[in-house]
Amino acid sequence: MENRPMTPEERRKKKKKILRERNAKIYTKITCVFLLFIVFACIFNFFSGDKEFSESENRVLAQKPEFSLENIASGKFMTDMEDYVADQFFLRDQWIGLKLMEDMVLGKRESNGVYIGRDHTLLEIPETPDMTFVDKNLNAIYDFAERHTDVNMVMALIPNAAYICDQLRPANAPVRDQSKDLAHVNSIVGTALNFVDMEGTMAAHKDEYIYYKTDHHWTSLGAYYAFETLSSELDIASPVWDYDIYPVSTSFSGTLASKSGYHKAQDEIDIYVPRNVNTDCVVNYIDEQKKSASIYVSSALEQKDQYEVFFGGNYSRVDISTANEENRSLLLIKDSYANCFVQFLLPYYRNIIMVDPRYYYEDIDQLIDSTGITDVLFLYNVNTFMTDRSIASALEKAEVSDENDTDVSDEGSTDVSNESDTNVTNISGESDANVTNESNTNASGESDTNVSGESDTKGSDESDTAE
Numbered sequence: 478m479e480n481r482p483m484t485p486e487e488r489r490k491k492k493k494k495i496l497r498e499r500n501a502k503i504y505t506k507i508t509c510v511f512l513l514f515i516v517f518a519c520i521f522n523f524f525s526g527d528k529e530f531s532e533s534e535n536r537v538l539a540q541k542p543e544f545s546l547e548n549i550a551s552g553k554f555m556t557d558m559e560d561y562v563a564d565q566f567f568l569r570d571q572w573i574g575l576k577l578m579e580d581m582v583l584g585k586r587e588s589n590g591v592y593i594g595r596d597h598t599l600l601e602i603p604e605t606p607d608m609t610f611v612d613k614n615l616n617a618i619y620d621f622a623e624r625h626t627d628v629n630m631v632m633a634l635i636p637n638a639a640y641i642c643d644q645l646r647p648a649n650a651p652v653r654d655q656s657k658d659l660a661h662v663n664s665i666v667g668t669a670l671n672f673v674d675m676e677g678t679m680a681a682h683k684d685e686y687i688y689y690k691t692d693h694h695w696t697s698l699g700a701y702y703a704f705e706t707l708s709s710e711l712d713i714a715s716p717v718w719d720y721d722i723y724p725v726s727t728s729f730s731g732t733l734a735s736k737s738g739y740h741k742a743q744d745e746i747d748i749y750v751p752r753n754v755n756t757d758c759v760v761n762y763i764d765e766q767k768k769s770a771s772i773y774v775s776s777a778l779e780q781k782d783q784y785e786v787f788f789g790g791n792y793s794r795v796d797i798s799t800a801n802e803e804n805r806s807l808l809l810i811k812d813s814y815a816n817c818f819v820q821f822l823l824p825y826y827r828n829i830i831m832v833d834p835r836y837y838y839e840d841i842d843q844l845i846d847s848t849g850i851t852d853v854l855f856l857y858n859v860n861t862f863m864t865d866r867s868i869a870s871a872l873e874k875a876e877v878s879d880e881n882d883t884d885v886s887d888e889g890s891t892d893v894s895n896e897s898d899t900n901v902t903n904i905s906g907e908s909d910a911n912v913t914n915e916s917n918t919n920a921s922g923e924s925d926t927n928v929s930g931e932s933d934t935k936g937s938d939e940s941d942t943a944e
Contacts, residue, residue, distance in 0.1 A: 539563070573738045586647035588737040592639060594646055597742035599733035600639035601693040603653040606863035614862075615665040617869035618855065622669035624874065625845060625853070630670040631710050632855035634659060634862050635695060635703065635814055638688035641679045655859045662862075670855075671710055678706045689744045692731020694784055695858075697722075697747045697817050704821040711807075711852060713825050717751040725773075729783045746783055748773060749820055756823045760788070761796040772797065772819055787816035793836035797829040808845060808853045810834060812865075815856040826852075834871035842874060 483491070528538055542548065542557035549555075577588055586593045592600040622630050639646065640655040656676055663672045679687060679699065687699030695703075701720075708716040729744040750756065760769045777785035788795060791813050806828040809815055815831065822829060830848060832841065844850070857865070 577738045586650065588739060591733050591737035592647055592650050593737065593739055596645065598642070598645045598690045599737055599739060600642070600646060601637060601733055601860065602639060603637055603655065603860045604864050605653065610866050611863055612665070614865065614868040615662060617872040619666050619669045621872040622666065624842065628845065628850060628853050629712055630853040631673060631707065632666060632670055633673045633675050633703065633707055634662060635858045636676050636679055637693070637858055637860050642683050642688065644683065658859055658863055673707060673710050675703060675706065678702055689729065689731050690742045691729065691734040691744050692784060693733055694731070694817070695814060697749055697820070700818045700821060701749060703818065711854065717754055717824055719752040720749040721752060723748050723750065725786060726778050726783050731784060732782070746786060751824055754824045755800055758797050758799045758823060761798070762792055763794040763796060765792065787819070791833050791836065793833055795831040797831070799823055799827055801825065801827045803827065805851045806830070806849050808832065808850045810853065810855050812857045812861045814858045818856060834867045835865070837871055840875040841872060
């Protein structure tokens with residue numbers, strides 16, 4: 478029987494069959510590879526064990542959820558399991574980096590709420606606030622100021638880098654207009670206290686190193702310029718303008734690098750020491766019941782979040798006592814931006830009490846009365862202030878009780894005398910700067926905190942940019 482030529486329909490069907498068989502083999506191979514990958518990932522995770530903390534993201538990772546009928550019925554078990562698998566997946570950091578690289582190739586310049594700006598600068602995208610809570614906080618601040626008209630009360634909100642440094646933003650990247658936020662704040666509290674608009678100050682130096690590239694905080698240089706503006710508002714008659722500047726780290730990779738997964742820049746952390754001024758102090762961490770002879774914590778330079786070199790992080794209440802002869806006491810109601818600002822305040826107050834409303838649950842009115850507060854400074858960055866929901870409750874006036882109030886005036890007022898056995902610990906890093914580590918300093922002791930080594934100098938006629 479002679480082979481007859483195939484009709485066009487038969488040729489089409491045969492070609493389709495060959496293509497289907499070929500695709501089936503390809504899909505089978507892909508499925509096998511995928512299954513082998515899953516098996517390998519499970520084996521790797523099993524033998525490597527769970528990680529509790531991610532250094533690159535600077536956060537605690539989800540742990541294996543508890544198995545129970547109640548958790549399964551409520552759906553909590555599956556939700557927690559998803560978080561657990563996502564956090565503990567093998568080579569997780571590498572996969573995040575690969576995803577970021579893909580986004581960058583496609584032209585995307587945003588990762589997890591962070592803009593990847595020019596010159597490897599990371600910019601936190603300001604959140605859209607709930608104005609109900611904002612106004613509640615502002616009304617509480619207004620009432621608080623009205624209750625303490627005998628105190629010099631100042632408020633300053635620092636605009637964020639994404640708003641100020643528009644030259645570093647990705648092209649056409651939208652950012653909340655924080656000038657309107659500042660105007661709104663001033664419209665409510667401006668008649669009750671001295672509200673200082675810091676937008677002009679920060680914008681005038683936007684081309685300088687006033688914000689970290691990898692972190693959401695401002696630098697010590699940014700805080701210095703803010704102090705130039707705020708010193709007169711705080712009634713500081715003769716501020717010091719001559720400083721020795723010590724770089725204590727040149728390897729800082731901050732919260733925005735962790736959040737975005739973008740690690741192509743590192744920052745320098747500087748501390749400013751005023752010349753020919755006694756800045757000896759005793760730092761009392763009230764809730765933690767520990768004391769130190771310095772506002773600097775050198776051990777923080779050995780960890781991921783090196784910004785914690787200032788006080789070791791955020792605490793509910795920190796009392797600072799100095800050898801200042803002028804009887805002025807400052808209450809600093811703050812977020813973490815204020816931590817590096819305190820270095821500029823030390824020469825002018827006998828006592829500085831730092832309160833973070835996010836963690837403080839005591840009566841602030843009583844604190845003012847019992848510690849002889851003469852000045853109050855609210856110091857926040859705009860984004861944190863606009864999204865904070867703790868300020869109103871912290872400033873609420875406590876109900877009057879018939880019980881005798883407990884005298885807490887000695888809780889954080891520690892005299893600094895001329896005797897001290899406080900050891901001075903060298904801050905490790907890229908400098909020879911010596912500052913004290915955390916120490917258990919006696920309340921009656923004065924610390925001889927030395928900061929030595931090569932330094933840059935900031936005089937009254939020049940300003941150094943740390944970058």
